[in-house]
Ligand SMILES: [Ca+2]
């Protein structure tokens with residue numbers, strides 16, 4: 499997803515474009531329109547001043563006394579817009595639920611809209627984009643930044659590109675006026691020119707192990723493009739550069755699909771690029787997709803040519819992964835750790851909110867054992883059963899442990915028991931206090947019965 503690539507990639511993009519002499523990247527310019535609302539006469543056919551088929555949310559928090567209607571004298575695009583007159587409450591409008599709102603999850607989506615506010619003190623206006631499944635249940639919600647105060651000019655708000663959930667079937671736009679701690683009793687908000695577009699998706703990389711290549715082995719680079727519109731000329735460009743920025747090789751692939759191909763649901767076009775063996779080193783792979791000559795999507799990955807490391811039974815170096823292992827599979831995690839030459843790996847094992855679940859955690863522990871990497875269980879993120887007792891969202895391990903063993907001992911014991919066959923070393927929090935450790939190690943805490951294990955003061959292996 500483009501938005502997640504970060505500033506490092508933007509720098510790469512700048513140098514890449516300079517080298518290629520290409521047009522600037524603008525995913526909005528090359529996206530095709532899915533939805534558009536401008537609150538003009540055609541969107542109020544029954545002439546009641548309310549945009550047709552929009553749904554206004556009702557309820558105690560969404561009072562009916564807040565006036566909203568089409569303003570025929572103020573528009574960012576053309577003449578009209580949707581105006582809300584604030585009066586001490588919350589307002590939400592959702593765009594129509596019709597065939598126009600259907601989405602195809604093989605595309606990425608972008609949103610652009612315009613807001614103007616006057617005399618807002620505490621309240622704010624924002625716009626959301628929600629993806630719903632076929633039962634009209636919300637799967638994802640993306641929200642723009644909030645706009646408050648007084649703006650003489652219209653403010654542009656954007657979302658994306660975002661990747662819809664695979665089960666997404668509909669997209670809805672939400673216009674929101676949200677009160678602050680003290681709701682504003684007066685003020686105006688205008689919404690106009692709300693637009694959703696879609697664009698293809700480009701994924702580079704494939705199996706992570708392809709990024710660690712032995713000398714004399716050929717290089718295999720995989721790309722996958724989905725969401726291609728029929729009858730439109732696309733072109734995929736890829737290049738490989740070495741650590742000095744020298745281009746090793748490049749290729750381009752014209753892409754044009756027929757309506758028949760496009761009608762196949764979830765059409766994905768794989769591309770495989772085989773390169774001859776390369777010398778030791780780190781290599782960058784850049785890809786971009788053009789639509790009718792306009793640059794619209796970028797992708798970036800890398801690979802290294804090296805000898806594989808041999809697992810060792812002893813070692814002092816380790817990594818700490820306090821937020822888990824992200825999208826890596828258990829075997830990928832173990833492979834990377836073994837190639838990193840480490841012997842210890844800290845993993846969060848207390849949180850029952852791990853996306854992966856206990857069976858995946860056990861797979862991770864098995865894979866690590868195969869590579870002779872010793873896991874250390876981090877008791878750093880308390881599980882929901884503990885955090886819900888605090889009545890707030892953000893609860894740290896230190897908040898829990900300062901309450902004393904009676905409060906947390908059963909929960910900690912459960913985690914220790916669950917993974918006791920594979921994990922002998924545990925750490926409380928990121929950097930636990932000596933007082934708590936002293937309590938535990940003196941037998942006042944719950945860890946003592948696990949005699950073969952150790953509880954670490956934590957920071958020796960880094961954080
Ligand atoms: Ca308008």
Ligand SMILES: [Ca+2]
Pocket residue numbers: 541542543544545546547548549550551
């Ligand atoms: Ca109407």
